[in-house]
Amino acid sequence: MARPRCFDEQQALRSALEVFWAKGYNAASMTDLLDATRLSKSSLYASFGSKQALVVEAMRCYAEQLMDGPLAALGRPDASRAEIEEALRATAAVARTEAGQRGCFINNCLTEIAPHDAEVMAAASAAIRQLEAALLAAVRRGQQQGAITTGEPPEALARFLVNTLSGLNLAAKSKPTAERLDDIVRVALRALD
Amino acid sequence: MARPRCFDEQQALRSALEVFWAKGYNAASMTDLLDATRLSKSSLYASFGSKQALVVEAMRCYAEQLMDGPLAALGRPDASRAEIEEALRATAAVARTEAGQRGCFINNCLTEIAPHDAEVMAAASAAIRQLEAALLAAVRRGQQQGAITTGEPPEALARFLVNTLSGLNLAAKSKPTAERLDDIVRVALRALD
DNA sequence: CTGATTCTGGACTGACCGGTCCATAATTGG
DNA sequence: CCAATTATGGACCGGTCAGTCCAGAATCAG
Numbered sequence: 001m002a003r004p005r006c007f008d009e010q011q012a013l014r015s016a017l018e019v020f021w022a023k024g025y026n027a028a029s030m031t032d033l034l035d036a037t038r039l040s041k042s043s044l045y046a047s048f049g050s051k052q053a054l055v056v057e058a059m060r061c062y063a064e065q066l067m068d069g070p071l072a073a074l075g076r077p078d079a080s081r082a083e084i085e086e087a088l089r090a091t092a093a094v095a096r097t098e099a100g101q102r103g104c105f106i107n108n109c110l111t112e113i114a115p116h117d118a119e120v121m122a123a124a125s126a127a128i129r130q131l132e133a134a135l136l137a138a139v140r141r142g143q144q145q146g147a148i149t150t151g152e153p154p155e156a157l158a159r160f161l162v163n164t165l166s167g168l169n170l171a172a173k174s175k176p177t178a179e180r181l182d183d184i185v186r187v188a189l190r191a192l193d
Numbered sequence: 194m195a196r197p198r199c200f201d202e203q204q205a206l207r208s209a210l211e212v213f214w215a216k217g218y219n220a221a222s223m224t225d226l227l228d229a230t231r232l233s234k235s236s237l238y239a240s241f242g243s244k245q246a247l248v249v250e251a252m253r254c255y256a257e258q259l260m261d262g263p264l265a266a267l268g269r270p271d272a273s274r275a276e277i278e279e280a281l282r283a284t285a286a287v288a289r290t291e292a293g294q295r296g297c298f299i300n301n302c303l304t305e306i307a308p309h310d311a312e313v314m315a316a317a318s319a320a321i322r323q324l325e326a327a328l329l330a331a332v333r334r335g336q337q338q339g340a341i342t343t344g345e346p347p348e349a350l351a352r353f354l355v356n357t358l359s360g361l362n363l364a365a366k367s368k369p370t371a372e373r374l375d376d377i378v379r380v381a382l383r384a385l386d
Numbered sequence: 387c388t389g390a391t392t393c394t395g396g397a398c399t400g401a402c403c404g405g406t407c408c409a410t411a412a413t414t415g416g
Numbered sequence: 417c418c419a420a421t422t423a424t425g426g427a428c429c430g431g432t433c434a435g436t437c438c439a440g441a442a443t444c445a446g
Contacts, residue, residue: 107304111296115294124367160377163364164360183348188356191380233425234405
């Protein structure tokens with residue numbers, strides 16, 4: 001009875017994410033988004049409602065692909081110190097690439113738009129909370145195994161690690177050398193001893 | 194012979210900085226800047242040339258007031274471990290305030306505009322380099338005094354500390370609790386032991 | 387083939403953008 | 417008071433912004 005949708009909403013979302021990620025929210029025009037998604041204006045507005053709603057969806061999409069990418073190790077149920085180290089190193093490795101210079105999309109949104117948009121703030125906070133929870137579980141396991149100091153509560157160590165990851169992603173913006181990133185990761189890991 | 198300038202360029206710059214800092218570069222319109230500086234469009238363009246040139250000057254202005262504010266301790270010629278701790282704590286203290294939720298202006302610019310503007314990138318890099326140099330000097334002194342580990346080169350520790358400060362300023366965006374910030378500072382300082 | 391329904395392209399809107407320009411007001415030295 | 421010089425306000429510019437809307441193409445069930 002009805003004509004079926006002839007485009008993949010998830011695929012469009014991924015394309016929109018690329019645009020927002022590369023250009024930032026304000027600098028990404030609807031024209032840019034239309035070109036990237038290959039959707040008509042009507043279709044895009046019918047599917048997502050507004051530019052703001054679209055970026056919020058893009059943030060969720062990004063958070064998912066983060067946990068499947070450089071932070072995948074942290075998602076494993078037996079994640080411990082080795083997986084924390086792996087996550088830090090993978091983040092540093094991405095930061096060296098050209099694409100990595102876009103930084104963390106969540107942090108970009110937190111910086112540019114969250115202060116003036118409650119929904120974006122909520123989405124960013126949720127993503128950060130999720131990362132912290134994963135780190136917390138890994139820290140606890142590491143402490144139980146004696147691989148991580150028990151001189152600090154696991155919550156404190158997890159918060160510190162979130163902070164270090166944020167910093168690495170920000171550092172990525174200014175074309176850091178591999179040595180610089182390695183220094184940061186190595187010294188940060190000292191805090192777990 | 195000539196009519197003297199009847200406004201304070203530095204004062205106008207500080208006002209412009211407030212606008213850019215609170216709203217972000219793209220979201221700050223010339224109208225906003227004109228209202229805040231109380232200048233006419235002609236005067237502002239005659240003094241600074243363009244919105245982009247204005248933000249670059251604002252970045253320099255911010256970098257100065259940073260070294261006179263929370264990072265003042267690091268500027269002292271005898272700065273050592275205590276001054277590093279003081280800088281971290283002062284940054285955390287600012288992050289708790291409402292004004293602190295604007296984060297670090299340099300990092301905001303690095304995130305929003307530096308990727309697409311070479312001059313902004315240069316200004317941001319210069320500011321970060323300056324901070325790192327101050328930290329490096331303090332780390333070296335701390336190592337000589339035996340207050341900081343010599344198990345890592347001072348450059349690595351300085352880079353790590355820059356990273357931690359960046360992270361704290363980013364964390365400021367999401368209304369962090371005092372406890373959370375204290376955790377980050379305390380754990381980061383472990384890495385110096 | 388037909389009628390119902392939904393998707394699609396693009397014209398269109400009013401507002402605002404950063405930036406230019408000029409006539410005028412203000413202040414100077416003489 | 418005058419001539420020279422500069423700051424100033426505001427009109428104005430073309431372009432772009434996010435978002436609306438509609439006529440028509442595409443796809444369905446029967």
